[in-house]
Amino acid sequence: MSSLASAAAELARRAVSTVAADEAEAVVSAEDSALTRFANNHIHQNVAETGVSVSIRAVVGTRQGVASTNRTDDEGLRACAEAAARAATVAPEDPEFRGLPAPMPVELRDRAFESTRRFDAEARARAAAAIIAQSTERGLTAAGTVSRTEYAVAVANSHGIDVSEAVTSVKSTVLAMGVDGGSGWASWLGGDADAFAPEALGDQAATLAQRSEGPGALDAGVYPVVLAPDAVSDLMDFLGYTSFGAKDVYEHSSFVADHQGQQVFSELFSLTDDALAEETLGLTFDFEGMPKRRVPLVDKGVVLGPVTDSYWAARLGLPNTGHALPAPNPYGPLPLNLEVAPGDATIDEMIKGLKRGLYVTRFHYMNVEDPLKVTLTGMTRDGTFLIEDGRLTRPVKNVRFTQSLVEALGSVRAVGNARALIGPDEGGATLVPALLLERWEFTGQTR
Amino acid sequence: MHDLVTTALDAARLAGATYADARVVHERSENISVRSGRVDALESSESLGIGVRVIADGAWGFAATHDLSTEAIASCARQAVAIARASALTVYSPVRLAEVEAFQDVWEGPCQIDPFSVPLEDKLAVLLAADEALRVPDEVAVSSAHMGFLAVHKLFGSTEGSMIEQSYTESSAGIVAYALGDDEMLPRSYPNSHGGQAVQGGWEAVLALDLPGHAPRVAEEAAALVSAMPCPSKETTVIIDGSQVGLQVHESVGHPTELDRVLGDEAAYAGTSFVTLDDLGKLRYGSEQVTIVADATVPGSLGSFGYDDEGVKAQRDHIVEHGVLRGFLTSRESARAIGRTSNGCARADGWNRIPIVRMTTVSLEPGDWSLPDLIADTEEGIYLETNNSWSIDDKRLNFQFACEIGYEIRNGKLGRMIKNPNYTGITPQFWGSCDAVCSAAHWQVWGLPNCGKGEPVQIAHVAHGAAPARFRNVRVGVGR
The missing domain is CATH 3.30.2290.10 (PmbA/TldD superfamily)
Structure with missing residues (x-):
């Protein structure tokens, strides 16, 4: 066990022992992270942080209160425990609350790499310089990040749950900008700093920026689209957040409520939440210490799910899938390790198969206009191209879409055979291929 | 300490x-x-x-x-x-x-x-x-x-x-x-x-x-x-309530005039800005009716303090004056880059984050209309209230907002209720179409405690003073 994880576990046990209540739970999050940020071809921000937080949930009957602190001495923990217990005595009874969960076996993963712990400020600066060089050599301007994180989470409760795990990650993003509106993007996320190849990442973004110089206008309308993995990741994050949590299903704010077991999407589309997958990052237990289960959410277009935690599993009579967020959790359980099943097409094959369409590298600033249809609006960014007669013919200025994701995923025509790990590095990540969708509505364009 | x-x-x-x-x-x-x-x-x-x-x-x-x-x-x-x-x-x-x-x-x-x-x-x-x-x-x-x-x-x-x-x-x-x-x-x-x-x-x-x-x-x-009736899809006049005008100011004036964005420091994450350094004093940002100030001295506002997180004293500064760009939101480093002193907009989200350029209370100055008079003066259009969703491009030009509720305006009167209304536009064109702002009696400071920016991400607590305002030729009912 890593020293960060063992210290977190010891702190969680100490915290639980301080609570005067019927039941108690402590979640400890410890972090040692650093982020090197560059823009205009030089490092302009460079930060590091060590921190820890203890969150205590006290239960009195069926009443719950939560308090958290980053003061880990005895006095700090005692004050935190008292605040949680006091809140629990004031809260109304919740007859649906069945108590904190009992221990279950957890499949722990070794996801902490020594190489990443050693990825210090100088190594990150060298990586940033290697990325920047790919742009400066071509007369481009680079911006982005190189970061490393080690975080550990420990959960303990008064029923004997006592689990902890550490995860390391390296994340890098690169934006290369040209002189005539060209813009290219590349990102990398992984657990092992030794697997990170900054030059290749810098080259990928710079090549895209060169290719997208001089973007032009595009008429609004419905187009077939080839979405690169970064764009697909954005969409899946929204789909998971709006639709596949048990609370959303219970409240009928998700399409899943009325379509469970039905063929809603294309048969080519399958979506799973799997924190145990070899390729992913994140914890293998949730914030109640329950094992995270592999949960099929869409199987060949048929809607399944949702994910649950102890409260919503009991309330809906479903198995606990281990998807609790830290208490108190107004969002309900959420999937944090989404993966789209790979298909058999390359991106080149997708493009070749289109008479006319758009290629989208990634999206920007999406938001939900209608949660039930998962109608999203947002912009394309950093490499949008018109496809004509099976090839990328010209770059276009960023375009706005307003589109129901439920409808769009009914029109999947091809799924990529290669997947990329994308996303936030804490708590989970999204494993996605490229997608070819038959219909995507673009409703405007920027200047 | x-x-x-x-x-x-x-x-x-x-x-x-x-x-x-x-x-x-x-x-x-x-x-x-x-x-x-x-x-x-x-x-x-x-x-x-x-x-x-x-x-x-x-x-x-x-x-x-x-x-x-x-x-x-x-x-x-x-x-x-x-x-x-x-x-x-x-x-x-x-x-x-x-x-x-x-x-x-x-x-x-x-x-x-x-x-x-x-x-x-x-x-x-x-x-x-x-x-x-x-x-x-x-x-x-x-x-x-x-x-x-x-x-x-x-x-x-x-x-x-x-x-x-x-x-x-x-x-x-x-x-x-x-x-x-x-x-x-x-x-x-x-x-x-x-x-x-x-x-x-x-x-x-x-x-x-x-x-x-x-x-x-x-x-x-x-x-x-x-x-309620669905939002019609058309170009029309809109009167927008103060809270939504506040968010419109936030997204399409506050962020694009943050000097670190203009200089490219936020390019890879939040984006850059359509505003350039050369635009200062020249860019027609909006109509004569549009005057926008950044003011860290407004009592009781989330955007107020005595000093920013670089030790610069709180100030009130014009960003847009009668439609013309007059200033940026600055930190000590970014202000130096344009030969100015900082106007005190460097703020950090807690002890574990660096100060970056953030909004304070960035407000649309009140005009002289009463809301009933403004509605009565509008032959045909939609009155919109309370934000439901927001999105804007990485240069802060193309935006789309959805609101919780709308009402038809016909012959100077509010009519049928509209559900799920939304509208879209391009920033300077939209602010250029503003032909009326309601008076100080309708002006209120709206707190906005969820402004994300920076890497690692920081959440700033900012605010916007605004009164209802009218905009002409706005596209509504997008994708409806």
């Missing part, structure tokens, strides 16, 4: 920093929410730590720790210097800061009734009463009521001689009724969406909102939305 800051500054100097500042920040918060009769959250939290920012070898370094022992703080300062030296590997010109006066001062925000002294029982009683009143109509499927409190006490010190202690309390509260229609969920909020209203102030601010008193009206409006 003074000893902690001094320890950090001394250690940074000894390690070779040519400039250093340190901030000790202590935050306490309380968050209570009720949803459909059940207490969703009843929590308190506390956070204390120090962040040390240095310049060494002409480059920036920053390190932060929750460990406030003398050894840990000194080690943190040395780490910041080592990081700065690593940054210098790619630096082609040394960091230079605009001059600032050194201050030794204490500043405190307004608070009449300390919300942390109010019993939890009293707070819960308000929320449970409001939540229950929201659930009266059958159409309301989900109800929610929330309040939150934050107390911040912080000390800033720098090697230039400043030592500034500041403390303030923030209070926020709001309610939402969600009506379930045919394959749609329709929210209706009070006093604003996304958490309600947020101010610098105490329990008195929450009582003044009278959540239970407004809940029946909010619930009725939510229920009525179920059978």
Whole structure:
């Protein structure tokens, strides 16, 4: 066990022992992270942080209160425990609350790499310089990040749950900008700093920026689209957040409520939440210490799910899938390790198969206009191209879409055979291929 | 706290920093929410730590720790210097800061009734009463009521001689009724969406909102939305309520005039800006009616302070004056890059984040119309209230906002209710179409406690003063 994880576990046990209540739970999050940020071809921000937080949930009957602190001495923990217990005595009874969960076996993963712990400020600066060089050599301007994180989470409760795990990650993003509106993007996320190849990442973004110089206008309308993995990741994050949590299903704010077991999407589309997958990052237990289960959410277009935690599993009579967020959790359980099943097409094959369409590298600033249809609006960014007669013919200025994701995923025509790990590095990540969708509505364009 | 800051500054100097500042920040918060009769959250939290920012070898370094022992703080300062030296590997010109006066001062925000002294029982009683009143109509499927409190006490010190202690309390509260229609969920909020209203102030601010008193009206409006007409898809005149005008200012004026974005510092994450340095004093940002100020001195606003997190005194500065771009939101480093002094907009989200350029209270100055007169003066159009969703491109040009509720305007009168209205536009064109702003009697400061920017991400608490305003030839009903 890593020293960060063992210290977190010891702190969680100490915290639980301080609570005067019927039941108690402590979640400890410890972090040692650093982020090197560059823009205009030089490092302009460079930060590091060590921190820890203890969150205590006290239960009195069926009443719950939560308090958290980053003061880990005895006095700090005692004050935190008292605040949680006091809140629990004031809260109304919740007859649906069945108590904190009992221990279950957890499949722990070794996801902490020594190489990443050693990825210090100088190594990150060298990586940033290697990325920047790919742009400066071509007369481009680079911006982005190189970061490393080690975080550990420990959960303990008064029923004997006592689990902890550490995860390391390296994340890098690169934006290369040209002189005539060209813009290219590349990102990398992984657990092992030794697997990170900054030059290749810098080259990928710079090549895209060169290719997208001089973007032009595009008429609004419905187009077939080839979405690169970064764009697909954005969409899946929204789909998971709006639709596949048990609370959303219970409240009928998700399409899943009325379509469970039905063929809603294309048969080519399958979506799973799997924190145990070899390729992913994140914890293998949730914030109640329950094992995270592999949960099929869409199987060949048929809607399944949702994910649950102890409260919503009991309330809906479903198995606990281990998807609790830290208490108190107004969002309900959420999937944090989404993966789209790979298909058999390359991106080149997708493009070749289109008479006319758009290629989208990634999206920007999406938001939900209608949660039930998962109608999203947002912009394309950093490499949008018109496809004509099976090839990328010209770059276009960023375009706005307003589109129901439920409808769009009914029109999947091809799924990529290669997947990329994308996303936030804490708590989970999204494993996605490229997608070819038959219909995507673009409703405007920027200047 | 003074000893902690001094320890950090001394250690940074000894390690070779040519400039250093340190901030000790202590935050306490309380968050209570009720949803459909059940207490969703009843929590308190506390956070204390120090962040040390240095310049060494002409480059920036920053390190932060929750460990406030003398050894840990000194080690943190040395780490910041080592990081700065690593940054210098790619630096082609040394960091230079605009001059600032050194201050030794204490500043405190307004608070009449300390919300942390109010019993939890009293707070819960308000929320449970409001939540229950929201659930009266059958159409309301989900109800929610929330309040939150934050107390911040912080000390800033720098090697230039400043030592500034500041403390303030923030209070926020709001309610939402969600009506379930045919394959749609329709929210209706009070006093604003996304958490309600947020101010610098105490329990008195929450009582003044009278959540239970407004809940029946909010619930009725939510229920009525179920059978309201859909938003027509067309180009028309819109009158937008103050809260949504505030968000429009935030996204399409506040962010694009942040000087770090203009200079490219935020390019990879939040984006850049359509505004360039050459536009200063020339760009026609909006119509004559559009005057926008950044003001960190507005009493009781989330965007107010005595000094920013670089020790620059709070200021009021014009960003747009009668439609012409006059200024940017700046930090010491960005201001120096354009030969100006900082107008005090560098703010950090806690002890473990660096100050970056953020909004303060960025407001559309009031005009002289009354809202009834403005509606009466509008032959045909839509009146829009309360934000539901927002999106804007990486240069802050193409935006799209959805609102919770709208009403037809026909022959100077409000008509049928409209559900799910949205509108889209291009920033300077949109502000150029503003032909009327309501008066100070309709002007209000809206707190916005969820502005994300920077990497690692920082959440800023900012605010916008605005009154209802009218815009011509706006495209509505996008994708409807």
